[in-house]
Amino acid sequence: MDRDQFRAAAHAAVDDVINYFDGLPSQRVVPTIQPGYLRPQIPEHPPADPEEWSQIQADVESKIKPGLTHWQSPNFMAFFPANVTYPSILGEVYSAAFTAPAFNWLCSPACTELETVMMDWVAQALGLPQCFLSTSENGGGGVIQVSASDAIATVMVAARERRVREQALSEGLKEGSSEYEDRVMELRPKLVALGSTQTHSSTAKGALISGTRYRSVTPRLEDNMEMTGPGLRTVLEQCEKDGILPYYITLSMGTTSSCAVDRFAEITAVLKEKPSWQRIWVHIDAAYAGAALVADEWQYIANDFADGVDSFNMNMHKWLLVNFDASCLFVRNRFDLTDALDITPAYLRNHFSEMGQVIDYRNWSISLGRRFRALKIWFVMRTYGLNGMKAHIRRTIGLGNMFADLVRSRSDLFDIITKPVFCLTVFRIKNPKTYTNGTTAAKADEGSNALTKEVYELINARGEIFLTSTLVSGVYAIRVVSANPQADEKNVRRAFEIIVQTTEEVLQKQ
Amino acid sequence: MDRDQFRAAAHAAVDDVINYFDGLPSQRVVPTIQPGYLRPQIPEHPPADPEEWSQIQADVESKIKPGLTHWQSPNFMAFFPANVTYPSILGEVYSAAFTAPAFNWLCSPACTELETVMMDWVAQALGLPQCFLSTSENGGGGVIQVSASDAIATVMVAARERRVREQALSEGLKEGSSEYEDRVMELRPKLVALGSTQTHSSTAKGALISGTRYRSVTPRLEDNMEMTGPGLRTVLEQCEKDGILPYYITLSMGTTSSCAVDRFAEITAVLKEKPSWQRIWVHIDAAYAGAALVADEWQYIANDFADGVDSFNMNMHKWLLVNFDASCLFVRNRFDLTDALDITPAYLRNHFSEMGQVIDYRNWSISLGRRFRALKIWFVMRTYGLNGMKAHIRRTIGLGNMFADLVRSRSDLFDIITKPVFCLTVFRIKNPKTYTNGTTAAKADEGSNALTKEVYELINARGEIFLTSTLVSGVYAIRVVSANPQADEKNVRRAFEIIVQTTEEVLQKQ
Incomplete structure (x- = not known):
């Protein structure tokens, strides 16, 4: 790959990255492929002769992207986030060049x-x-x-x-x-x-x-x-x-x-x-x-x-x-x-x-x-400035607080298990059989554990949003994290709707 | 940084990378800066407000590049190489985007x-x-x-x-x-x-x-x-x-x-x-x-x-x-x-x-x-093909063998210490005081050690090429490695000339 081929390939890759990020809101967060999906699509042996960039890039599109879990999706609310930003990518470019x-x-x-x-x-x-x-x-x-x-x-x-x-x-x-x-x-x-x-x-x-x-x-x-x-x-x-x-x-x-x-x-x-x-x-x-x-x-x-x-x-x-x-x-x-x-x-x-x-x-x-990882840190801190970084933290914490308030507003359905903080809310579905109005003590309850697990698994299987579950002191709970720079109020409200709808659906079925 | 700013910044960065590689042959391999050169040039505190990419890129040019040791330079013959190639950089771009x-x-x-x-x-x-x-x-x-x-x-x-x-x-x-x-x-x-x-x-x-x-x-x-x-x-x-x-x-x-x-x-x-x-x-x-x-x-x-x-x-x-x-x-x-x-x-x-x-x-x-490091391996193996990778290895080993032959051709000046292999030649300067024609046994010799060290340090101080030294069983020796994809016969011959000239200069001074 000579300099002109590289320039053309890099421009195409940059467009590809931009389009990838732009397309995320309308994508399923977790791919639908099954374990082992990739091997049959890749030749068993490395190629003997050089291939063109256009072939390689096409394979990224058709073989890699369908196998990605999209951590940058505004509907990714699982684990903790793994942010990437444009200036950070530029840091990687220079870091590689200055290897x-x-x-x-x-x-x-x-x-x-x-x-x-x-x-x-x-x-x-x-x-x-x-x-x-x-x-x-x-x-x-x-x-x-x-x-x-x-x-x-x-x-x-x-x-x-x-x-x-x-x-x-x-x-x-x-x-x-x-x-x-x-x-x-x-x-x-x-x-x-x-x-x-x-x-x-x-x-x-x-x-x-x-x-x-x-x-x-x-x-x-x-x-x-x-x-x-x-x-x-x-x-x-x-x-x-x-x-x-x-x-x-x-x-x-x-x-x-x-x-x-x-x-x-x-x-x-x-x-x-x-x-x-x-x-x-x-x-x-x-x-x-x-x-x-x-x-x-x-x-x-x-x-x-x-x-x-x-x-x-x-x-x-x-x-x-x-x-x-x-x-x-x-x-x-x-x-x-x-x-x-x-x-x-x-x-x-x-x-x-x-x-x-x-x-x-x-x-x-x-x-x-x-x-040379200091480059990307330098690029990001200068591109955002301290004020930009504070704004990002405050905005996402605000979304987390909003989500916690939404959960509290449906205390007929949900118990908050631990103090919501840093964009994270941990909650469970109340067990209607043991639920007494006014009770907030989160004690382990087999019925609630089973219900919460069912709701959680159904939401993730449907794939519009992606959440994780956890076990806190024997209490099975759902974790929702709103720390993604791409997510806004609309995404968080939509996530809450999905959770409420799925919960009601599961409760009705019982 | 929005998508259009990113596209423009990335295009500028790509040009910068190409120009960096193109300019390497005419650059000194090791920078002339002294320890602590950078801190006085960087603000003591992170900026409060965002800065433009053009400012950041200008600082890469004026503050970072002068502090780089250029591992991709064709005159870098020290340590072992650390190759980077264009398709590998593209792998880093996608890897960052798919974080x-x-x-x-x-x-x-x-x-x-x-x-x-x-x-x-x-x-x-x-x-x-x-x-x-x-x-x-x-x-x-x-x-x-x-x-x-x-x-x-x-x-x-x-x-x-x-x-x-x-x-x-x-x-x-x-x-x-x-x-x-x-x-x-x-x-x-x-x-x-x-x-x-x-x-x-x-x-x-x-x-x-x-x-x-x-x-x-x-x-x-x-x-x-x-x-x-x-x-x-x-x-x-x-x-x-x-x-x-x-x-x-x-x-x-x-x-x-x-x-x-x-x-x-x-x-x-x-x-x-x-x-x-x-x-x-x-x-x-x-x-x-x-x-x-x-x-x-x-x-x-x-x-x-x-x-x-x-x-x-x-x-x-x-x-x-x-x-x-x-x-x-x-x-x-x-x-x-x-x-x-x-x-x-x-x-x-x-x-x-x-x-x-x-x-x-x-x-x-x-x-x-x-x-996601497998991407760059995939990109490089496909861009080169196995045949391209073999050709790279054979070409650089050929350059190493040529260098070893050049060293052998001046057995009046140099002893080869270990068997040259994999682009590496390890040799010392002969001590004229103990040198008997026909002797090839490389036994530790204080005079030779001092001479070799002097030649080595003078070459690196002048900075046209960059080498490393080693101590093998008490023998102080110079290592020359020709495994750089950017280096060709001309660079290797020039390195040998510099070594001969510097050796003769040091010997004459004595």
Whole structure:
């Protein structure tokens, strides 16, 4: 493909992308194809000879598009969103053109340096405490990771190593000696990572990867599924009894099921109660809801991160207008990462250089090479401006509140299960057999669970809108998320209509 | 940015990309900026209000391009290459537009299914044994990873878990019981991962991540820095004496320093000698050189992977025309990955579904979400065809052979240190003080090391070409790699002239 063929192909692809987005409102959200739909349509072997772009583009149209679930559709209200915007796509174009593994500064200075500056921009935009900026005296800073799973696995390995190193050094052992290695190996199996039953599964997976145990706190529906200080204390005390050593905890700002916000201040206060608890690495997973922090009225939440929090992650690729991947991880102390992940022997490490202007991000992540993802963040933040980003968050939260009000307006049909927040409403269908007017306590009820499941499955099978379900403390519930930049009031009202109609249809049938 | 603004911006960006590539031959490869060049040019805070694309694009030109190391320059002969091609950029455009976290089949069926089919195409193109295809009876298959580091960390975690599980189950313990967990924790600290001193650092980093020990075989210059069977046996026997348990080994097809190819058949024969050695997970890291397997004359190497090899990785984003990231990982048994990384409780796992048409790639990698990277692989393989890919490999290998011949033609100045292969020549400057005509034995020599270092640093400081140096068995050497699709005979001859002239200049000065 020469330059002129590329120009023509790229223009055609750009039109294709525009038409794709424009056509989304009238498309079914989830495709109707069945597993295995694609293989019969693709030759079994790669072609021997070159093919023309026109053939390839036609196949994107006829073979790929029919197999897409349309996350940008205004009728996609499932999971959490995965935004993409036009300036973000332009960032990918330049990132691909400037391809470089960027594993150290010299390999691509611009890639490294823009990432550092952009992570400071993001930290400021979110109102994060000063300690997470690259310019902080404590050696904090941000790094772009692929996903929250990568970010969490990375900090868990760093936390594990920090804990065993502290212990081995305090016993007078010398790093690099075989006694040190043996001691570290002896300590690791005692370590346990903590979360809650509502914590995203990436923490349990991070514990698998780092080879440590995992235990979870069980939040209660009465507490809106938030992890509390007393709840954590119970688990910490049980760990002591069992002779295992908590080294890491994930706290959530916005759990997957219901967007619960753990009680940060209460929890960090409990962690101060004992010297051994003070050494636990505290990570805040704000993968989705962290985006709300760009709006001033939510930034009070970040005040709780100033003390006792080691790291924080937020995925711009969910609700903040940058396409996957753009998971922003911030740490209070970069040496916690580099001490764990830099395979340069200790005697060659240079803290001065790491504190200085040269960052080797390979030592801040599992990957060695990295893409130039700071470009798309730069493009999006400038194209929207902070005010544009705040407006996006406020508008979508407004739609979420409107939806919650609609649900409340039909309290004859629905129970709201957890406090609606950050565009998410979690509700169930009331069981007419056990329903007493005025009752709002959301206790698990088999009839309601079955009803809710039936309504949910019928809506998704029909495919006009796409929702997800969840199980909260035994209550089967439907989740509706209105955080899509393409969705407006009309889409949200229509979704509610569909839910009401389907519910009435199912109730009548009974 | 609305659709019309996007169209105009994208057209401008495409022209910018074309002009960037066209201008590379006349550009200095490595920029002249100093660490910290960028921050003073970027506002300290993100803008409050939106900016126009024209302002952003102008900043890419004036602030980013001056800070790039140009990996696509025909004068870039350092490290290993990081190819990007026009069809690959088009793949990124569609991938961004179709953004979806794709963590399971339903989230984006096309993304999952195209990946499965493309990995089978790649396996066929490389002549990999049938066992690595998704259609194999043994449950093999491929998955796209970000980088070889991710691929290796992933298989090391899988190998660790396979080993401790086998042991715990053989002792009659039940998965999920606390006795099982305790036993697994007791076993892990005994595990040791193996590589050679020439193995890429990602294996040592993988051992850090998975929390296991790491030991390496020391290959000899007389063996062309290749790991041998007897060399490995010595280390295995030492591990036995030390009471530690080898569970994993990385073998290299193309080491980083000198592109050495470990002696696979000899090594897998040694691994058959003892029952405990037979349980070691064997991984082939062919991150760079694996691309050569698309050319029929190199496929004999892959015959050695049919027996005794558990996994293989090759990065298309190095020498195979697809931009970063496109690291292709193949495993013989997908359950080795899913058993280690699937956080679904054992009683909910469904091997039938995993063997069937639905793959959840989140359980084949550390990341949960993933980009639609199969598109760019599809676009590149169709645009080039297998014949075009073979021609690219053969042409660049031809350039490498030509360069090696040029070096040999000046045996008065240069010693070739290891066998030139896969576009790489590793050589040093002869020390005139110790040089005896006819001597080719490359023994470490302080004078030669200092000379070679001086020549190397002078060439890179002048910046017309960009090279890397290495230390092979104490010998300081220069590496020249000619695997860049933009480079032709003229560039390679010019590089050689620069090396000769600089060498003569340094020698005269002495």
